[in-house]
Amino acid sequence: MTAATRTRLTPEQRREQLLELGLELFAGHTIEDISIDRLSEEAGVSRGLLYHYFGSKQGFHEAVIQRAADDLVAVTAPPEDDDPIVRLLASLAAYVDYVIANHAGYRSLVRAAAGGNEEVRGIYERARGQMIDRTFETPGVEVFIEDTPITRLVVGGWVAFVEDAVLAWCEDANGVSREELVRLVTQALPAIVETLD
Amino acid sequence: MTAATRTRLTPEQRREQLLELGLELFAGHTIEDISIDRLSEEAGVSRGLLYHYFGSKQGFHEAVIQRAADDLVAVTAPPEDDDPIVRLLASLAAYVDYVIANHAGYRSLVRAAAGGNEEVRGIYERARGQMIDRTFETPGVEVFIEDTPITRLVVGGWVAFVEDAVLAWCEDANGVSREELVRLVTQALPAIVETLD
Numbered sequence: 494m495t496a497a498t499r500t501r502l503t504p505e506q507r508r509e510q511l512l513e514l515g516l517e518l519f520a521g522h523t524i525e526d527i528s529i530d531r532l533s534e535e536a537g538v539s540r541g542l543l544y545h546y547f548g549s550k551q552g553f554h555e556a557v558i559q560r561a562a563d564d565l566v567a568v569t570a571p572p573e574d575d576d577p578i579v580r581l582l583a584s585l586a587a588y589v590d591y592v593i594a595n596h597a598g599y600r601s602l603v604r605a606a607a608g609g610n611e612e613v614r615g616i617y618e619r620a621r622g623q624m625i626d627r628t629f630e631t632p633g634v635e636v637f638i639e640d641t642p643i644t645r646l647v648v649g650g651w652v653a654f655v656e657d658a659v660l661a662w663c664e665d666a667n668g669v670s671r672e673e674l675v676r677l678v679t680q681a682l683p684a685i686v687e688t689l690d
Numbered sequence: 691m692t693a694a695t696r697t698r699l700t701p702e703q704r705r706e707q708l709l710e711l712g713l714e715l716f717a718g719h720t721i722e723d724i725s726i727d728r729l730s731e732e733a734g735v736s737r738g739l740l741y742h743y744f745g746s747k748q749g750f751h752e753a754v755i756q757r758a759a760d761d762l763v764a765v766t767a768p769p770e771d772d773d774p775i776v777r778l779l780a781s782l783a784a785y786v787d788y789v790i791a792n793h794a795g796y797r798s799l800v801r802a803a804a805g806g807n808e809e810v811r812g813i814y815e816r817a818r819g820q821m822i823d824r825t826f827e828t829p830g831v832e833v834f835i836e837d838t839p840i841t842r843l844v845v846g847g848w849v850a851f852v853e854d855a856v857l858a859w860c861e862d863a864n865g866v867s868r869e870e871l872v873r874l875v876t877q878a879l880p881a882i883v884e885t886l887d
Contacts, residue, residue: 608805642864643874650855650878658847667839677840680885681847688877 508546511538515557516564519598524605524613527598529553551612558613561598562620565591569624577637581628582679585655589675592659600660621652628682638686647689651682705743708735712754713761716795721802721810724795726750748809755810758795759817762788766821774834778825779876782852786872789856797857818849825879835883844886848879 502510514536518527529543529550547553568587571580592599606617628648629640638644655678662674699707711733715724726740726747744750766784768777789796803814825845826837835841852875859871 604804604806607801608807609801610805643866643870645864646855646858646866646871646874649858650851650875653854654847654851654882657850658843661843661846667842669840669843673840674843677843677882677885678847681882684881684885685851685874685878688874688881 504546507542511543511546512556512560514538515553516560519557519561520595521597523597523601524554524558525601527554527557555612555616558602559616561595561602562616565599566620566623571627571631577631578679578683580631581637581682582675585679586675588655589659589671589678592663593671596663600663603656603660625649625652638682643689644686647685648682651685654678654681701743704739708740708743709753709757711735712750713757716754716758717792718794720794720798721751721755722798724751724754752809752813755799756813758792758799759813762796763817763820768824768828774828775876775880777828778834778879779872782876783872785852786856786868786875789860790868793860797860800853800857822846822849835879840886841883844882845879848882851875851878 511532514532515527518532518535522531529540529547532538532553533540533543543553547556565588568591569584571584574580574583602613602617605613625645625648629638629644631637638648658678659674662669666674708729711729712724715729715732719728726737726744729735729750730737730740740750744753762785765788766781768781771777771780799810799814802810822842822845826835826841828834835845855875856871859866863871
């Protein structure tokens with residue numbers, strides 16, 4: 494019996510525990526490396542248990558990537574605040590910290606999605622879509638950016654800007670501080686929107 | 691005898707002619723579809739001739755992608771002008787027109803490079819690097835953007851912004867005109883740089 498099977502947990506709690514272990518893999522490995530075999534080796538969980546909860550290698554792989562994407566959407570949820578810049582700044586600080594903490598997995602997720610891995614692309618595009626929609630609509634507070642065809646191009650492009658700048662910074666900060674980076678990626682959006690007037 | 695072999699050309703001219711045919715493939719196909727077999731079928735050029743000039747399937751494939759990247763760097767070369775915005779605007783208008791004319795090939799090149807295809811990635815990164823360096827240094831005219839670690843993050847991220855916005859626009863312009871797009875991607879760079887002050 495492994496440590497994981499000794500504790501009395503409901504099936505749902507057990508599955509959750511296994512997903513959490515999968516997320517630890519995501520933090521430090523490329524998504525190609527997230528597998529039942531790897532988790533079984535690194536966390537001492539039996540392959541049989543993983544198959545029981547996730548059905549297949551593919552099922553486990555998808556569940557971990559989906560959870561990683563859900564976590565990203567959740568941690569970057571903007572706080573309730575009337576000032577759109579305050580909301581954006583908090584959201585991007587959380588994004589930068591997420592990428593720092595999950596660099597290997599996140600970088601490989603962005604690359605796989607861009608490279609046309611259809612499984613990963615679907616998960617990534619949904620998460621990206623949720624974050625983009627959130628930029629336009631924040632219930633109960635003033636409209637920050639009007640939703641038009643050209644502002645959709647701006648926000649989609651700005652997301653690509655943020656991804657590129659933050660991943661490049663993670664690979665070589667070159668003396669730029671986390672605070673300077675967060676300020677840069679936050680201020681870029683209103684700066685680009687203002688050029689449309 | 692095909693049309694291509696009837697004309698008297700030097701070996702260099704013949705190779706050039708075959709490369710030009712390869713570039714026509716690049717315009718309308720994904721890079722996975724660029725092959726000696728495809729060119730042989732579509733342009734009526736013998737496989738033997740293609741092997742003679744490019745050595746291997748891989749050799750032809752790389753030569754076409756390298757030429758496409760060289761063409762992109764060449765057509766987007768900024769004109770001589772003292773005003774950095776005039777230079778940038780002309781360069782980006784040429785970039786947008788290049789992407790419109792070579793949409794299928796260019797999109798697949800960006801995706802393959804992002805997805806970690808090492809052959810394509812190397813060619814793409816060199817072209818991207820040349821275009822980024824050009825943004826910092828234009829001989830004989832005023833310095834537009836000072837070359838610092840944070841402006842390197844800005845320009846790299848801005849290139850990702852431009853790629854994303856222009857490819858999204860090519861897929862669905864949604865009423866946004868070419869002129870509005872060119873103005874947007876041009877003005878975005880100085881707007882982001884100004885936030886650094």
